[in-house]
Amino acid sequence: MVEDATAAVPGHVTLAFSVHRDGDPVRAGSRGVGIAIDEPVRVTVGSGTGQSLNGEAVAIEAVERVLGALDVDGAVRVATALPLGTGFGVSGAAALGTALAANRAFGCGRTDEDLVRTAHVAEVEAGTGLGDVVAQARGGVVLRLEAGAPPHGRLDGIPEVAPLEFRTLGTLSTPDVLEGDTAAITRAGEAALEAVAAEPTLERAFAAGRTFARTTGLLDPEVEAVIEAVEATGGSAAMAMLGRTVVAIDAGLSAAGHEAVPTAVSRRGARLVEDGGAFDG
């Protein structure tokens, strides 16, 4: 009988990204700018089989690939208040949380970097994400300077913490976007990363995200209207890639009269938690 293990992984919104394909999925990924947010995805792995998301039976390809890579067979329960398909990196978080929790439950003896690499490869091979896993492992406002998982990827961060708000208007399909022509996205993403690296502040990251969303055409009129409403009241907002979600600094959405969910930058990366979170060292 295997004892359950639980990991908590922050949600992650990408503000701008470039696509870096590679035959080796450890080296493949994205560069860009994103924010780990203080609303976790909790993943519990124990004996049994099958996967559930907020109590409903599901099949998450990246999760199945992680279990396969660790050569274990377990039941995976994913729970989160984050909406799916709206740019919060829930699939990456599920993969990374599965890696951490399965390693603990089954005593796989892997290191942190091993587990991040395993989850990144699973997510890349499933086609559901390119950069969430490495950012979620780290936490904070994350600059993905070089694509890929350890030891190839390289991250830095902007040392800011701040309250945030988000509002979700609907879903976008990550595979649909990533399977399309990403050359224009990559040009805009490289420019955004360069701008933020030159002036590493949260405000600059949001401004670069807005430019990225407009340049790439990923911004639809409804999302744009919300972002402009926030800007009109002196706030700063951007679109979460890839979802029809607006994220704002501080109470920027509420101030503009929009209903919004409060959250914050999470400086915490993914970690094991004990007893349902009572001990969360």
Place this chain on the structure above:
Amino acid sequence: MVEDATAAVPGHVTLAFSVHRDGDPVRAGSRGVGIAIDEPVRVTVGSGTGQSLNGEAVAIEAVERVLGALDVDGAVRVATALPLGTGFGVSGAAALGTALAANRAFGCGRTDEDLVRTAHVAEVEAGTGLGDVVAQARGGVVLRLEAGAPPHGRLDGIPEVAPLEFRTLGTLSTPDVLEGDTAAITRAGEAALEAVAAEPTLERAFAAGRTFARTTGLLDPEVEAVIEAVEATGGSAAMAMLGRTVVAIDAGLSAAGHEAVPTAVSRRGARLVEDGGAFDG
């Protein structure tokens, strides 16, 4: 008038280390195994001058060097419940916390990695530590695979969280040890890191730490007696480098009849905190 900024940095105990000197202080440092612990050093930077530690005026060379490197002049208040000179990396934490808080208070516009590098260099040049800063920036049970600060150093971690206890019997001078002949220390430290990398568990890290302490002669009879008492009751303990401190997994010290301070592995690395910690994203 500058607004105060506060950072929280975990204490860090090294269990085994090797010394890597280099003319470039960014590349100099140590390899080894250590644990970020859930007892923070809080550093507040604001306008004014001078430094204090738990309310007493002090001069901390690494802190002064950080302020100089950031080209700012501020008052630095350090507060911690951790005892000094006993192997908890308080000087490294003070340097790193100063870097994070000063960057925020004075709007220096540095990234996370810039600040870690700045604090590491200050600590190396002050001669007060070689590996605490990079481990404290990361959090967790830290394997320092390559010496030095970003982008040269390389870290991994053991994905375990656990309650810990510590007992402090007295101080050791880090500069005295580091200025001596460190060849034997480095041989033993390399062997310890290799052993833990091959079997990355907390138990193995403690066992490697005990071997390291005995091989190097850094273990004095009083510290050794406490470690052996913990082992005799089925627990696992090791010496914190460099201090006359015993750290045990779970309640190993209490179980052996020793008074001890409870703590835990801190998965959290250094971070800014708001309003005295009310917002600690």
